[in-house]
Amino acid sequence: MDLYYEVSGYGKPVVLLHSGGADMRDWTFVAPLLAKHYKTVAFDGRGAGKSPSPMKPANYVEDLLALLDHLAIDQAVLVGHSMGGQIATDFALKYPERVSELVLIAPSLSGFRHSQEFEDWMQKINDAVPDIDKMVELSFDAPSYRIVMSGPHRDLMDQMFRHHLKKTGEWGTFESIWPEPPAAERLKELTVKTLFMIGEEELPDNIRVAECFRRVPHIRFIQMAGADHKVTLTHPDDVYRHITGFLEE
Template identity: 30%
Template sequence: MHGGPFGDHRIWDYQIDSLASKYKVICFDKRGHGKSDIPIDTFSHLEDLKSLMDALALRKITLIGSSAGGALAIDFALQYPAMVKDIVLVCPALNGYPYPSNFISEMVNIYVTGQSEGPETAIQKYISNPFYEYCFPSPNKADARDKVIEIVKESTNFIRWNPMWETELKPSSYERLGEIQLPVLIISADKDSEIILKIGEYIHEKINHSKKVTMKDCGHFPNVENPVDFNHIVLNFLNY
């Protein structure tokens, strides 16, 4: 599952073939992203995922989530634990976590810019903002950087709905992590945002028997920056 606010299923392009050699792989665009419909009222990414799994008759699956997709994987495992076999969290976010005010305000500013000046202006502001430097691979990783920027520049991925329409799990995952008894792999990256690194540590501390791996010389998308090592780490975990 991809993250947000600028993302879609293409963030996994470098994983699909590797994982599909041994497993059935399903990548989807969360509502309001990529090729999925735009929300027109209150909705739940959590229940959307449940509906997709029911439609495809899926049970006991591995959830792999990047950033906000990781937060969704955690929410789903708490709400529907019988449907999940294990979880891979890639530089995860966490719903209910007490994010610092600047983290929230920067995102609000991007959203407000999108509403007042249009998505293209907001996207450029996002790319050029030093605060979000951790999201973009360094220029010496040109292919990876181009890949991330290509996805971010897709205006259909921009927040095109009122963020207040998205409903979240209550009580939040931040308060309930200890309930998760499934195998969990947390993949962090040493050049990621300090707050995202702290979230990874917090999840690791709260979930019994979770495993944490830190990939070196990578930012927020290690699966794009170093797909060979990333795929090896994931496949090793799935073969436990």
């Protein structure tokens, strides 16, 4: 196993999948809380944190399968944030027998068609390459980061994103492989019991993704007041409380 991971606690396995542009520090405050009751696994996805950079198109779903097999975990709770939620969703569709429950925190979604406004925002960030300061400024100048960037976790956000930007300079490719057909076309087939959390201050596209997930048969929605996209950093106690309540029912 070439991915970097950390395991803490004992009991039912809970695997944490971090957001894009970040690493396992996304779970800095949530993981220790979960580890009081569960075997908690946090890891750096390929190309993030201490894990190796992709030299060929990354397959994040198969990376997760390899991690579970390496740790001899037959079935786990998957908790995915943002892109981590996209990975968790595709994994649960492809390998439902390996997922006991699914927790999604403001996830992205494979096959989702982004708005022109979102595409223009991403293009502005890409056009700023290689000016990292400008890329950071443009990336966090969005309502979905207003709360976290005005609070005590601003420095952690900045450190993670700058590390990510520097690390992408090592990547051999930015291409990735996802199961077909994409999850956006298969949400009605998602049979795993699912909890969906999202902050009330989000990008319109992320709200539209949430609406897509209403097609999932066994799903519960929670909107978190006073939270933005980085609810894992700003509201860890609430995230922990909702997850444990969901799992202990």
